[in-house]
Amino acid sequence: MRNKLTFKMNMPEINLYIVIIGIASTILLFYNLYIGCLFFFGFVYIVAHNWRITNIRRKEWTNYIQNLSLDIDETTKKAILNLPIPLCILEFDGSISWYNSKFNDMVESPDLLGVNIDNIVKNLNLRKVLNENKEMYTDIKYKDREYTIVYNVIKNEKEKNAKYLMMLYWLDKTDHLNLQKQYEDEQNSMMLIQIDGYEEVLKSTDEDKRPLINVEIEKMLTSLETESKGALKRTSKDKFVLVMNKKELKKLECDKFSILDKIRKIDYGNNLPVTISMGIGIDGDTVNENLKLASGALDLALGRGGDQAVIKTKDKSVFYGGKSKAIEKTTKVKSRLIGHALREVILESENIYIMGHKYPDMDAMGSAVGIYDICKSCNKFANIVLEETNESIEEFTKRLNSMDYYKNMFIDQDTAIKNCTKNTLVIVVDTHRPNHTECEELLNISEKVVVIDHHRRGVEFINDTVLLFHEIYVSSTCEMVTELVQYMEDNVKINKLTAEGLLAGISLDTKNFAFKTGVRTFEAASYLKKVGADTVEVKKLFNSDIKDFITKADIIQSSKIIDNNICLAYSNAEIDNINIVIAQAADELLNIRDVEASFVLGKKGNKIFISARSLGKINVHVLMEKLGGGGHIDMAGAQVKDVSLQTAYKMVQDIIEENLKEDK
Structure with missing residues (x-):
């Protein structure tokens, strides 16, 4: 109102x-x-x-x-x-028509009128600014200063014909970038250091020399502390914590963590080399988060065999070192403890699925059947998830299917997924990567997962397991399963064919007991022989036909020697079991004098299979990891999709040559 x-x-x-x-x-x-x-x-x-x-x-x-x-x-x-920032006005041909005093001070030239801007700063795309008709930004470096150039187009209406000019504002961001770099350089990184196989190394040394090894290790780490301006603390007899800033860590990266090589040279009569594993956590939001990242990085380093440094952020992991083989542990306490725990988990489960990796070999299938027999000895029925067979396991699966003892053992993926629940026990053998398993969906459904594997750990890993048996120094997963059979609380009785499958897996991964063979490997083989494994029948599992021999001959003929000690070859053959043939060919190529490593490629469908073998001096696991694969220091592989054989061959060759440059 x-x-x-x-x-x-x-x-x-x-x-x-x-x-x-x-x-x-x-x-x-x-x-x-x-x-x-x-x-x-x-x-x-x-x-x-x-x-x-x-x-x-x-x-x-x-x-x-x-x-x-x-x-x-x-x-x-x-x-x-x-205006407190440099400013200049340009014609669209790039000539300077006006500038302020700050721009003149920046350029330090007496007369700039009419000078083309290209004579001062190169690669300014002025035409693009006119076409876009909006503000644009360009970052440049000029006279050791960093600038952001802001382009602004103006129209002069006073002219008879409208005239366009361009204003360039030069924003100096050098001090801001320097401050940002200083902030990043001063961020703390957390480093956890562990001496690999500490007890075994000391036992391999005379008692009077053992203190000297300890003193030498601490002396080198103290030197690292001083050089990196960090803070070192010994937390136990074989573990240290080192805190340093990011700038010093970058220096260690540029040096490729030479501390690993220095410690490896410690020699006081020790039969086993002294090596350390380093887990570094950086870029966490808090110090505690960096500590968790460092702990995860150390687990990765140890899971890959030790003697290496792993830098872990929230997004990725970077690896350095890894030149030494893992030290074999003579104690079987862990196998006994895992065997007891596995038995308890099996007894608590009603539904049990066992699976290996895609394109399973005899190590995966032999260990899966070994676990099947363990379940059967516990009066529990288990299924092995297998979508389709391949040449490497075809003979073995035929024998399994012909016996009533293994009746209805195999099921396909769809059936397994349909019947799987969160209480289903899923036992994964011979792999630890989720996307490499026979049926990854089972891992998402089940809350009870057991992993038994011997491969060097990669970035991808099956998490939240109820039981993890991961030993990278062991020759094969079949050896691990054989020890579980031996040392479970109750005497487990295994079938003769199961024993032959386990022995075949050990033979495959050790190349007939030539590689990665320790005392425990022979003990496992001896036990399998004792329970009925027939070595002649095992050999028959690996028999090949004449086509395979011809293909291997062609591969050897295509061989190329790189740097006098690395053999690179390929096969154009269109055969179903090309992945097996190239693996066998890679083994054969190591018989050539002076050859330390071999790489063989073969194509099947839209995939390129790569098999890599080494006598131990060259770490083929690290090289194959760059292509998304993995394995061991002396035996590894990878698969590349949707590329030609020639492209994959060039990729492998480039990785080899890059590695050779780094080692020089």
């Missing part, structure tokens, strides 16, 4: 009063001539006075606007002239 009242009390415009007076004076002329004339003359005066005053005020307002525009123009000019 108050607003409405205010509206009614507002005074009308003055022109309305004049019109009312004019109408009133006209009406009065009809009723009273004298009074009407008086009012009419008053009306004429008011109109004339109003017209005069309006003109005066219009002129005053025009003058005010003009003066204000002049003031604004003058202020704008002064602001541009005194």
